[in-house]
Amino acid sequence: MKILVISASPRKEKSQTLLLAKGVLKGCEDSNTAEIIHLCEQKIEFCRHCEHCHRKILACILKDDVHKILDMMLEADGIILATPNYIDQVTGAMKTLFDRSTHFLHCLRLMGRYTAGVVSSGSGADKDVLSYLKHYTNACGAYYVGGISTRVPVGEEALSSASKLGKRLCRAIRQKKEFPSQTRIIEGRKNHFRKILQTRKNEWEEEYRYWADNNWL
Numbered sequence: 076m077k078i079l080v081i082s083a084s085p086r087k088e089k090s091q092t093l094l095l096a097k098g099v100l101k102g103c104e105d106s107n108t109a110e111i112i113h114l115c116e117q118k119i120e121f122c123r124h125c126e127h128c129h130r131k132i133l134a135c136i137l138k139d140d141v142h143k144i145l146d147m148m149l150e151a152d153g154i155i156l157a158t159p160n161y162i163d164q165v166t167g168a169m170k171t172l173f174d175r176s177t178h179f180l181h182c183l184r185l186m187g188r189y190t191a192g193v194v195s196s197g198s199g200a201d202k203d204v205l206s207y208l209k210h211y212t213n214a215c216g217a218y219y220v221g222g223i224s225t226r227v228p229v230g231e232e233a234l235s236s237a238s239k240l241g242k243r244l245c246r247a248i249r250q251k252k253e254f255p256s257q258t259r260i261i262e263g264r265k266n267h268f269r270k271i272l273q274t275r276k277n278e279w280e281e282e283y284r285y286w287a288d289n290n291w292l
């Protein structure tokens with residue numbers, strides 16, 4: 076089982092969000108590998124909306140670290156999305172990465188994978204951030220096992236809840252758990268993109284082929 080932590084704080088090891096995410100990892104004892112990627116150490120440019128990645132899957136014109144990160148996401152069974160609350164949203168680094176992953180949304184590429192959301196903030200009012208992480212997860216076709224957030228500093232109680240979330244994440248991966256309400260959301264998105272892919276058939280050649288190969292059309 077492979078778990079990937081995407082840490083979106085610029086404070087690296089000083090990050091309270093990372094501390095909480097490590098609490099989630101603690102609950103993932105049976106994961107064979109766990110990898111932490113600090114977005115602040117990666118070169119991540121803004122999406123140019125050239126649509127090249129839709130014509131040729133994941134072939135971005137920008138030569139930075141995003142390709143590697145998206146590959147890591149595809150290889151993971153579970154992804155811990157860890158971000159501080161920046162004005163009731165994920166950090167710009169995480170949003171910029173998400174913007175570069177629209178192919179994942181068009182083709183529901185994270186289907187069969189599971190995520191957990193981790194947020195810290197000054198106030199603890201993180202509902203919108205967690206709900207955005209769930210939204211992104213389902214939009215990519217994956218299941219959101221749950222989220223944890225806390226006001227800083229991260230305390231023992233939050234770490235204990237984080238560890239329980241890690242256990243739930245690994246259990247869901249092991250059991251290939253289904254979340255019926257999220258399946259409905261994912262199906263709804265599939266219906267939406269089916270129509271779009273049909274209209275853009277000649278432009279988004281490889282994404283269209285991906286849909287055809289999956290018998291989704």
Ligand SMILES: Cc1cc2nc3c(=O)[nH]c(=O)nc-3n(C[C@H](O)[C@H](O)[C@H](O)COP(=O)(O)O)c2cc1C
Binds near residue numbers: 199
């Ligand atoms: C640009 C910026 C925006 C922030 N916006 C909020 C906010 O809207 N609400 C809040 O409660 N805390 C806010 N904070 C505080 C951080 O969410 C908080 O300090 C967080 O725990 C930092 O996480 P880190 O230690 O992982 O970097 C903000 C901090 C920064 C730097």
